[in-house]
Amino acid sequence: MDLPQCYYRVSVKGLVLDETRTKFLVVQEDNGFWELPGGGLDQGESPQEGLKREIKEEMGLEVTWVADNPSFFLTCKKTKPSIHHWVANVLYEIRLASLAFTPSNECVAVCFVTAEEALALPALPNVYELAKLFGKEKMN
Numbered sequence: 001m002d003l004p005q006c007y008y009r010v011s012v013k014g015l016v017l018d019e020t021r022t023k024f025l026v027v028q029e030d031n032g033f034w035e036l037p038g039g040g041l042d043q044g045e046s047p048q049e050g051l052k053r054e055i056k057e058e059m060g061l062e063v064t065w066v067a068d069n070p071s072f073f074l075t076c077k078k079t080k081p082s083i084h085h086w087v088a089n090v091l092y093e094i095r096l097a098s099l100a101f102t103p104s105n106e107c108v109a110v111c112f113v114t115a116e117e118a119l120a121l122p123a124l125p126n127v128y129e130l131a132k133l134f135g136k137e138k139m140n
Contacts, residue, residue: 008075008086012050013038013126014063014094015071016112023112024134026127027059030105034123036091036130037107047090055094059110060102065095072133076125089126 013036016025026034039054041047048066055061072091101107115135118127 008088010041011039011087011089012041012047012054013089013091014051014055014066014096015091015130016094016096018112023114024118024130025099025110025112026118026121026123027101027107028109028111030108032122034118034121034127035106036089036124036126037110039106041090047092051092051094055096058104058106060104061099062097063094064097067093072130074126074129074133076129087126089129091130 014025016037017023018025025037027037028034037055037059038051039058041050042053045053047070051066052063055063069092070090071093072089074089074091075086076089077086099110101110113121113131115131118131118134121127
């Protein structure tokens with residue numbers, strides 16, 4: 001898919017919290033890097049629809065609930081060998097029917113991490129940015 005000539009790519013990410021609300025879910029891609037679940041928002045799609053679609057496509061999981069409003073808004077530069085663009089990540093708290101994911105190139109493993117643990121992972125910039133904020137916030 002060709003991206004339109006825009007400065008930011010909008011991406012919706014799911015914030016899945018553990019039962020104690022002190023850890024969040026990250027997914028490992030086949031390149032070894034950890035990422036937040038979710039992906040690019042398609043034109044005309046609501047954030048809630050986009051999250052459900054992306055998580056179904058990438059993880060084979062059903063999203064059972066999506067918050068009405070985002071919990072965090074992060075921006076970071078995404079750099080690949082031939083692509084350099086800024087990404088606007090809008091994070092919504094979500095709930096999943098289960099964690100019994102279907103492995104794909106975008107999800108080979110999942111785990112819950114504390115903010116401190118996330119900062120030690122080989123991860124994409126949005127994971128580090130969330131970890132910095134998550135460590136300061138009290139998730140009620």
